[in-house]
Amino acid sequence: MSARVLVVDDIPVNVRLLEAKLSAEYYDVVTASSGAEALEMIKSAPLDIVLLDVMMPEMDGFEVCRRIKAEPATALLPVIMVTALNEQSDRITGLEAGADDFLTKPVRDMALFARLRSLLRVKMLLDELRLREETSRQMNILRDIEKRDELLHGQKVLFVGDQPEEGELIASIFKENSHTEIMTDPGDALAKALVEKYDLVFVSLSLSAGDPLRLCSQLRSNLVTRHVPILVLVEESEPDQITKALELGVNDYIMRPINVSEARARSLTQSCYRRYHDELRGALEKSVDMAFTDGLTGLYNRRYVTRHLASLAQSKGTDDNDTALIMVDIDHFKSVNDIYGHDVGDEVLKEFSKRLQLVVRGQDLASRLGGEEFLIVVTNATVENAERVAERIRNDIASEPISAATPSGHVQVTVSVGVAMPHSTTETPDRQLKRADVALYEAKRGGRDRVVMAA
Amino acid sequence: MSARVLVVDDIPVNVRLLEAKLSAEYYDVVTASSGAEALEMIKSAPLDIVLLDVMMPEMDGFEVCRRIKAEPATALLPVIMVTALNEQSDRITGLEAGADDFLTKPVRDMALFARLRSLLRVKMLLDELRLREETSRQMNILRDIEKRDELLHGQKVLFVGDQPEEGELIASIFKENSHTEIMTDPGDALAKALVEKYDLVFVSLSLSAGDPLRLCSQLRSNLVTRHVPILVLVEESEPDQITKALELGVNDYIMRPINVSEARARSLTQSCYRRYHDELRGALEKSVDMAFTDGLTGLYNRRYVTRHLASLAQSKGTDDNDTALIMVDIDHFKSVNDIYGHDVGDEVLKEFSKRLQLVVRGQDLASRLGGEEFLIVVTNATVENAERVAERIRNDIASEPISAATPSGHVQVTVSVGVAMPHSTTETPDRQLKRADVALYEAKRGGRDRVVMAA
Numbered sequence: 089m090s091a092r093v094l095v096v097d098d099i100p101v102n103v104r105l106l107e108a109k110l111s112a113e114y115y116d117v118v119t120a121s122s123g124a125e126a127l128e129m130i131k132s133a134p135l136d137i138v139l140l141d142v143m144m145p146e147m148d149g150f151e152v153c154r155r156i157k158a159e160p161a162t163a164l165l166p167v168i169m170v171t172a173l174n175e176q177s178d179r180i181t182g183l184e185a186g187a188d189d190f191l192t193k194p195v196r197d198m199a200l201f202a203r204l205r206s207l208l209r210v211k212m213l214l215d216e217l218r219l220r221e222e223t224s225r226q227m228n229i230l231r232d233i234e235k236r237d238e239l240l241h242g243q244k245v246l247f248v249g250d251q252p253e254e255g256e257l258i259a260s261i262f263k264e265n266s267h268t269e270i271m272t273d274p275g276d277a278l279a280k281a282l283v284e285k286y287d288l289v290f291v292s293l294s295l296s297a298g299d300p301l302r303l304c305s306q307l308r309s310n311l312v313t314r315h316v317p318i319l320v321l322v323e324e325s326e327p328d329q330i331t332k333a334l335e336l337g338v339n340d341y342i343m344r345p346i347n348v349s350e351a352r353a354r355s356l357t358q359s360c361y362r363r364y365h366d367e368l369r370g371a372l373e374k375s376v377d378m379a380f381t382d383g384l385t386g387l388y389n390r391r392y393v394t395r396h397l398a399s400l401a402q403s404k405g406t407d408d409n410d411t412a413l414i415m416v417d418i419d420h421f422k423s424v425n426d427i428y429g430h431d432v433g434d435e436v437l438k439e440f441s442k443r444l445q446l447v448v449r450g451q452d453l454a455s456r457l458g459g460e461e462f463l464i465v466v467t468n469a470t471v472e473n474a475e476r477v478a479e480r481i482r483n484d485i486a487s488e489p490i491s492a493a494t495p496s497g498h499v500q501v502t503v504s505v506g507v508a509m510p511h512s513t514t515e516t517p518d519r520q521l522k523r524a525d526v527a528l529y530e531a532k533r534g535g536r537d538r539v540v541m542a543a
Numbered sequence: 544m545s546a547r548v549l550v551v552d553d554i555p556v557n558v559r560l561l562e563a564k565l566s567a568e569y570y571d572v573v574t575a576s577s578g579a580e581a582l583e584m585i586k587s588a589p590l591d592i593v594l595l596d597v598m599m600p601e602m603d604g605f606e607v608c609r610r611i612k613a614e615p616a617t618a619l620l621p622v623i624m625v626t627a628l629n630e631q632s633d634r635i636t637g638l639e640a641g642a643d644d645f646l647t648k649p650v651r652d653m654a655l656f657a658r659l660r661s662l663l664r665v666k667m668l669l670d671e672l673r674l675r676e677e678t679s680r681q682m683n684i685l686r687d688i689e690k691r692d693e694l695l696h697g698q699k700v701l702f703v704g705d706q707p708e709e710g711e712l713i714a715s716i717f718k719e720n721s722h723t724e725i726m727t728d729p730g731d732a733l734a735k736a737l738v739e740k741y742d743l744v745f746v747s748l749s750l751s752a753g754d755p756l757r758l759c760s761q762l763r764s765n766l767v768t769r770h771v772p773i774l775v776l777v778e779e780s781e782p783d784q785i786t787k788a789l790e791l792g793v794n795d796y797i798m799r800p801i802n803v804s805e806a807r808a809r810s811l812t813q814s815c816y817r818r819y820h821d822e823l824r825g826a827l828e829k830s831v832d833m834a835f836t837d838g839l840t841g842l843y844n845r846r847y848v849t850r851h852l853a854s855l856a857q858s859k860g861t862d863d864n865d866t867a868l869i870m871v872d873i874d875h876f877k878s879v880n881d882i883y884g885h886d887v888g889d890e891v892l893k894e895f896s897k898r899l900q901l902v903v904r905g906q907d908l909a910s911r912l913g914g915e916e917f918l919i920v921v922t923n924a925t926v927e928n929a930e931r932v933a934e935r936i937r938n939d940i941a942s943e944p945i946s947a948a949t950p951s952g953h954v955q956v957t958v959s960v961g962v963a964m965p966h967s968t969t970e971t972p973d974r975q976l977k978r979a980d981v982a983l984y985e986a987k988r989g990g991r992d993r994v995v996m997a998a
Contacts, residue, residue, distance in 0.1 A: 089664065089763065089790075089791065089792045090759070090760035090761075090763040090764045090791045090792055091763070091764050092764040092765070114756055114757060114759075114760035114791050115760070115764070116760060116761055116764035116765075134766045136764070209544065212668065213667065213668065213671050216668050216671050216672060216824075217671060217672070301569055302569060304545070304569075305545035305569035305570070305571060306545075306571055308544065308545040308546070309545045309546050309547040309570070309571035309591070310547070310571075311589045335544075336544065336545045336569055337544045337545055372827055372830075372831070375827075375830055375831040375834040375835075376827070376830040376831075376834070378834035378846065379830040379831070379833035379834040380830075380833075383845070383846055390838070391833065391838050459914065
């Protein structure tokens with residue numbers, strides 16, 4: 089998959105070297121010769137990944153990385169730091185600044201391209217969920233970078249490897265309320281991972297009881313574990329294993345001997361991506377729910393029930409089952425609000441909705457049209473059972489007062505109900521609804537607290 | 544990226560051969576020995592891709608493919624047909640049955656793996672957008688397979704290649720209201736593609752004026768063209784070019800000499816994925832919008848304004864700009880409904896909302912809290928300009944009647960307005976809102992059609 093890569097280095101020959109390599113693989117390359125220039129470019133044009141030199145005058149790579157990751161708009165842009173040094177302390181500084189990985193010059197092509205592909209895969213998925221800027225703003229999705237450390241609390245971690253002391257080392261990364269399960273058999277580990285919902289999985293690639301890459305692949309292929317971050321533990325002498333693991337969809341790797349700070353920084357980065365992904369999806373799911381439900385009562389809203397009726401009408405051709413519409417209005421609801429205040433009024437609406445849902449069958453649908461007006465859609469209905477449901481709703485509310493913060497501790501309300509069966513097979517939902525409305529009006533005129541069947 | 548692959552073939556040795564190949568590349572393989580068994584497995588367990596033999600007793604591969612693609616739940620599951628024959632007519636039958644590609648036995652490993660990766664990439668993105676089953680149902684996203692052919696109408700197509708007659712051939716695939724732009728220079732083509740919104744792009748890999756793979760890569764790296772389906776035209780003698788193109792994110796390829804039926808089937812498949820992707824994203828965007836806006840008036844709803852006030856309160860620490868709350872209620876709105884009916888009432892709400900939006904500045908926010916009650920949030924406000932905005936809202940509605948289906952052709956309404964400035968820097972939005980509500984009540988008690996500033 090092609091992508092736009094920004095190469096940042098103050099030494100022209102380094103820039104040209106990386107540019108040539110990437111360009112030969114058909115990446116679209118842009119370049120910057122200083123941290124300030126890089127930050128400017130990142131702000132003005134969309135990029136997919138940054139290759140960042142560490143040693144630069146004025147602003148070094150660590151600082152550039154920190155700034156990229158501190159800005160909500162660019163925090164998810166993957167950053168790979170490239171350095172001539174291979175000091176572990178540098179690597180940790182970079183990773184703690186939020187870098188996704190660290191490559192040492194001279195850069196091995198295989199390692200570079202495997203890493204690029206692996207990071208781009210994650211970015212493309214996140215981009216897909218991000219929708220419009222405005223939409224994200226509306227959803228109020230926060231990325232509170234400052235609170236990154238909290239991501240290490242309460243984690244369920246799986247460690248699969250032969251050396252329990254490595255498992256203990258990994259376990260020590262995670263803070264309060266975390267639990268690390270240490271296992272040695274990949275088959276057992278897979279079975280366990282499919283049941284437990286782990287937040288992170290660590291797999292040792294020197295596992296003797298089976299093929300650890302197979303385990304990684306199975307975790308990735310299975311729907312349940314597809315998105316769990318996987319980090320592998322590898323020997324420095326086996327770079328090809330890293331490449332292979334990244335190709336299979338492993339998220340990151342930790343070299344032996346394990347440095348706890350490095351393992352911690354890498355775990356944190358993966359948890360961070362994962363949480364952002366979960367939050368985005370959760371926010372989308374929730375927005376969709378909100379679009380179709382009433383905030384106060386949790387019933388479906390008018391928008392949803394309108395669509396529902398339209399789709400029922402469309403499928404009418406195929407089966408001739410009757411759909412009854414039951415329209416319900418709480419009697420004298422305005423006085424409840426006027427006498428006891430809106431809070432009590434809201435309580436009444438909520439309690440009534442709760443009771444409504446108990447009366448309605450699973451395949452039927454209870455909705456709040458607005459104010460104190462409700463609509464129940466009963467599918468496969470006969471006149472008799474539509475009337476029975478309507479009568480049950482009326483009786484249910486009339487026979488037991490609703491607890492509320494009033495002087496007596498409760499409110500007694502009644503409801504008027506209008507029921508309409510379909511007039512003919514060609515009647516539109518709109519016309520049937522109008523007839524239910526007229527029946528409801530008759531019920532009101534007739535003295536309320538009653539059910540009227542439409543003609 | 545690993546994935547779960549179903550291999551379907553009635554000859555055990557063929558199954559074992561493909562299984563071994565795929566398993567060595569760490570794919571998770573499941574197998575079936577007949578069409579019926581395959582359809583059963585597809586129904587019961589989530590899969591990522593199907594490799595399907597054509598010649599099988601009872602139900603052949605074409606029929607299995609047709610059934611997979613006709614079922615909404617599995618229509619997006621990629622299918623590669625594998626056959627010993629290399630008859631073009633078979634290939635077209637398969638592609639028209641909805642197959643994503645056709646591989647000839649003996650299968651070249653490179654071609655197989657490049658194809659798998661390319662199809663899986665698209666599937667993963669779509670999966671990401673699909674959210675919960677229930678959510679999709681609520682959004683009412685339909686996949687009307689029967690109407691596939693309509694996807695060839697009204698298409699904007701770009702053809703980049705040296706042979707204009709090939710361009711004409713491609714153009715002939717598309718139906719009414721379509722337009723195919725034929726270009727020879729990849730640089731010009733890229734520039735054009737960034738401006739025009741093409742539905743499909745065809746690139747000849749034997750282009751002489753520049754590197755056609757580079758053009759594909761640039762189309763993929765650019766945010767504007769990232770999701771446009773790209774099909775490349777290749778010589779049969781250059782299989783490595785196909786592999787490379789697929790790795791770069793090209794969606795499909797057409798072999799020379801071009802067979803129009805095959806080109807048409809392949810274009811249709813890509814248009815189909817594309818449209819589904821667009822619909823999913825569109826539906827998500829729309830749901831999010833709906834969750835935060837009022838269906839009748841298009842103003843922000845109570846849910847949104849509540850969040851907005853909370854986030855304003857949070858940022859208060861940093862800047863001490865005052866936020867004024869203006870609460871507006873239409874006077875005697877109930878009588879409008881009672882006298883003229885709900886339709887006229889709705890007209891009044893809509894027209895009032897329209898006028899409200901004209902009065903409010905860009906950075907301010909107009910919302911409908913419910914019923915006939917509205918809230919305007921004015922940021923960076925002084926007492927004077929808050930009062931001025933409130934007075935303008937009141938005057939605007941009092942000075943010009945609203946056109947509506949009444950005997951006189953219009954309705955004259957007035958509004959009462961309560962305004963609250965923040966009491967202190969520590970006052971909660973809730974308390975400030977309560978004070979605006981009290982001021983509104985004062986306005987009502989004082990005779991309506993007036994503005995009252997909270998104490």
